[in-house]
Amino acid sequence: MENLENLSKVFEFHGHKSPGTAMGVFMVDYAIELMNNLIKNRNVELNAVVETIPCLTDAVQIITGCTIGNEKMHVVDYGRFALTLYDKKTGIGIRVKLDVEKTKGYKNLHDWFLKRKPKRDLPKELVIGDIINARRDVLSYEMVRVKIKEEKLPVRFCSKCKEPFSSNNGGICKYCGGEGYYEVI
Numbered sequence: 001m002e003n004l005e006n007l008s009k010v011f012e013f014h015g016h017k018s019p020g021t022a023m024g025v026f027m028v029d030y031a032i033e034l035m036n037n038l039i040k041n042r043n044v045e046l047n048a049v050v051e052t053i054p055c056l057t058d059a060v061q062i063i064t065g066c067t068i069g070n071e072k073m074h075v076v077d078y079g080r081f082a083l084t085l086y087d088k089k090t091g092i093g094i095r096v097k098l099d100v101e102k103t104k105g106y107k108n109l110h111d112w113f114l115k116r117k118p119k120r121d122l123p124k125e126l127v128i129g130d131i132i133n134a135r136r137d138v139l140s141y142e143m144v145r146v147k148i149k150e151e152k153l154p155v156r157f158c159s160k161c162k163e164p165f166s167s168n169n170g171g172i173c174k175y176c177g178g179e180g181y182y183e184v185i
Contacts, residue, residue: 004132010062019112019127020055023081023138027056027096028063030136031085034094038143045088048073049146051080074148081113084144091146099140106130106138 006025014021045053048066050057053075057068060083066072070099072088103110107124108132111117131138151167160176167173 004028006063007132010059013062014058014089017124017128018125019061019109019131020081021065022131023098024056024059025063026081026131027083027098027139028059029083029140030141031083031094031096032064032138034096034141035085035087038092038094038111041089045059046072047086047088047093047146049076049084049086051078051084053077053162055131056083063128071150084146086146091143093146095144096139096141100104102138102140103134106134109134109138111169112172 006029007022010021010025011017017122026139035046039127048060048064050060050073057073057075060073061067064085065074066085068075080097082097084093084095088117099114100113103113107130108122108126111122112127138173153168155164156170158165158171158173158176159173163173165173172179
């Protein structure tokens, strides 16, 4: 089955087997199928929004080719295990989520999703087994219109450090404004 081929590819990219990437494979596959049914025979510029940072982003990147680097994947860290695939031209897409109500029939998956047990008490192999058995049975979807507006910001020069940076506001860069992630030593 194609899902299982994608599962191996995503695990390899991710660096190890994880329940989040496994679930992501089934979510992305489902979203692609739903998008194909929604937008029959149209030239679609597929983009993605992922609502959590860990694991799910890797499944989206490997299966769809949407990445942060090519600006086709956006991460809005809502902490929700959900993703949206959409047509960049129209904003119309499909949002797929892991549905907690539907996980109740898969005890290990349910406990993992709600973090009811420590990792040492819930081996990932058991959770991944539940995910492979459940496949799409634990997913829900809705048709959505994505409101992300992409804009290319002009390059300005920081009045303090003189380095170029992208901004609508001008003035000083985030680093000089106190939002730096490093300090010069």
